[in-house]
Amino acid sequence: MRYDIDAQRVTHERLNEEVLIINVVSGAYYSGSGSFADLWSLLAQGASTEDAAAHLSETFGESAETILPGIRDSIGHLLAKGLIREAPDREAPDGWSLPDLPRAEWQAPSFAEYTDMWDLIQLDPIHEVGEAGWPFAPPEHRT
Amino acid sequence: MTVATPRLRVLAFSPLFLPFLGGIEILLRTLLPALRQRGIETAVVTESAEGLASREEMDGTRVYRLPLSGAVRSRNALEPLRVMQQLRAIVAEERPDALHLHSVAQAAAYYVERLLSQGGALPYLVSLHGALETEDQLQVVRGLLAGARAVSGVSQACLDSAAPFLPAGSARQLIYNGIPDTDLRCAPWRQGETARLLCVGRLQLEKGYDLAIAALAIAVARGFDGRLAIIGRGEQELNFRALAARLGIADRVDFLGELAPSLVAAEMARAHALLAPSRMREGFGLVVAEAGRMGVPAIVAKTGGLSEVVIDGRSGLVVPREDADALADALLRLFRSEGHWRDLGAQARERVVTTFGHDACVEGYVRFYADHLGEKRRAL
Numbered sequence: 108m109r110y111d112i113d114a115q116r117v118t119h120e121r122l123n124e125e126v127l128i129i130n131v132v133s134g135a136y137y138s139g140s141g142s143f144a145d146l147w148s149l150l151a152q153g154a155s156t157e158d159a160a161a162h163l164s165e166t167f168g169e170s171a172e173t174i175l176p177g178i179r180d181s182i183g184h185l186l187a188k189g190l191i192r193e194a195p196d197r198e199a200p201d202g203w204s205l206p207d208l209p210r211a212e213w214q215a216p217s218f219a220e221y222t223d224m225w226d227l228i229q230l231d232p233i234h235e236v237g238e239a240g241w242p243f244a245p246p247e248h249r250t
Numbered sequence: 251m252t253v254a255t256p257r258l259r260v261l262a263f264s265p266l267f268l269p270f271l272g273g274i275e276i277l278l279r280t281l282l283p284a285l286r287q288r289g290i291e292t293a294v295v296t297e298s299a300e301g302l303a304s305r306e307e308m309d310g311t312r313v314y315r316l317p318l319s320g321a322v323r324s325r326n327a328l329e330p331l332r333v334m335q336q337l338r339a340i341v342a343e344e345r346p347d348a349l350h351l352h353s354v355a356q357a358a359a360y361y362v363e364r365l366l367s368q369g370g371a372l373p374y375l376v377s378l379h380g381a382l383e384t385e386d387q388l389q390v391v392r393g394l395l396a397g398a399r400a401v402s403g404v405s406q407a408c409l410d411s412a413a414p415f416l417p418a419g420s421a422r423q424l425i426y427n428g429i430p431d432t433d434l435r436c437a438p439w440r441q442g443e444t445a446r447l448l449c450v451g452r453l454q455l456e457k458g459y460d461l462a463i464a465a466l467a468i469a470v471a472r473g474f475d476g477r478l479a480i481i482g483r484g485e486q487e488l489n490f491r492a493l494a495a496r497l498g499i500a501d502r503v504d505f506l507g508e509l510a511p512s513l514v515a516a517e518m519a520r521a522h523a524l525l526a527p528s529r530m531r532e533g534f535g536l537v538v539a540e541a542g543r544m545g546v547p548a549i550v551a552k553t554g555g556l557s558e559v560v561i562d563g564r565s566g567l568v569v570p571r572e573d574a575d576a577l578a579d580a581l582l583r584l585f586r587s588e589g590h591w592r593d594l595g596a597q598a599r600e601r602v603v604t605t606f607g608h609d610a611c612v613e614g615y616v617r618f619y620a621d622h623l624g625e626k627r628r629a630l
Contacts, residue, residue: 122331129327140368219367221360223388228319228357
């Protein structure tokens with residue numbers, strides 16, 4: 108099974124070792140690094156579970172059998188969170204691309220979910236600001 | 251003066267830093283140089299702001315300004331990642347022995363949590379400068395409080411508010427804010443003279459300056475002669491001005507805007523009473539203590555640490571939160587006689603001198619680091 112990302116609901120970026128995924132509908136943030144960032148990159152490129160296991164096995168020097176359960180778990184969580192969806196008709200790309208970074212020992216992919224980021228920044232003393240940032244009030248506060 | 255070679259390097263996170271002048275910023279302005287004298291070198295990561303450099307040295311402290319909340323607000327995934335990258339570079343450059351979050355309910359909490367989750371084995375401490383409220387029970391806030399080596403509070407109210415977030419048996423320490431000494435003293439007030447009242451702080455609803463304006467109107471209607479000066483600016487200024495006009499006391503309320511610290515101090519010394527009718531989130535009440543140090547009595551709301559700084563009926567007056575009538579009553583009581591007013595002012599100064607001294611505050615933070623960063627204990 109391959110997967111795709113609903114661009115209407117999910118925006119994502121990777122910068123070096125970290126990936127950040129935002130569900131723009133719910134406002135939830137999902138952050139991960141290490142093997143998760145690599146797994147996400149591969150899924151975004153159209154990798155199936157087996158493709159990802161094979162490529163990550165090679166990348167991390169660990170057997171595919173060893174890493175497959177963790178990959179399946181992580182994909183299950185991503186599906187449950189609505190960050191990816193099954194795309195049975197998606198075709199395999201010609202190859203895979205991952206950033207050239209030093210990699211630590213394999214650890215099962217995991218990501219953190221932050222469902223209250225907006226609340227967190229609202230706690231800041233510079234809340235009630237507009238897009239331009241502090242000290243500019245949002246339009247509803249200007250007269 | 252001899253400056254000790256740094257024996258402990260701390261990377262502190264503060265929602266704002268100089269040139270802003272809120273409670274945390276005022277504390278850090280005097281605390282960090284004093285800690286440096288004791289061998290504790292602190293660099294500060296804070297929120298970026300229009301017109302301020304992303305990196306500079308202020309009073310000997312390296313300051314890094316990052317768009318911490320702005321990157322989250324952008325909802326562009328690349329922006330927080332860039333901030334994380336900048337933060338990692340700062341950590342690599344500063345090589346801190348520990349992190350210190352001044353306030354945990356701030357956007358930096360997310361980045362610190364990410365930093366630590368990526369294998370950063372840095373120990374960290376948290377200092378609470380505001381009372382935590384129910385809405386602060388956020389995942390990141392809870393997680394960071396649970397993992398901190400120790401948590402300090404600038405008042406018992408701060409520490410008590412954090413109790414539901416903290417694991418049983420976690421290390422906690424009360425470190426009252428310290429007020430540097432001053433030669434300024436409260437201007438005299440004599441029976442029959444106009445009483446000068448002062449509010450200092452950001453013009454936002456949380457500070458309750460609308461209650462101060464309403465209380466002045468009520469008291470004036472009952473024969474009180476007073477004027478209110480408000481120092482600061484903020485999103486509620488127009489509303490506060492409109493309220494004063496609507497209540498018919500616009501000519502008794504002066505909005506002075508933002509002033510330089512020396513001018514704030516001068517206005518404070520001219521005042522006969524400081525009003526702090528805050529609705530929430532007052533961890534300590536620094537301006538109340540600063541005024542107290544000059545012998546200016548305060549009327550404060552019973553919220554957070556304000557009612558620790560002021561002992562009701564002895565070093566000032568404490569009124570229920572959100573109660574303009576009670577505040578008006580307190581104004582009339584405070585100024586009922588010259589002797590009573592003078593006595594409360596003298597007691598306010600005595601309390602600040604004995605309980606909220608600057609040296610005791612510095613010593614408290616040195617002990618905080620020494621006690622909870624065990625591997626550095628001997629060095630300190």
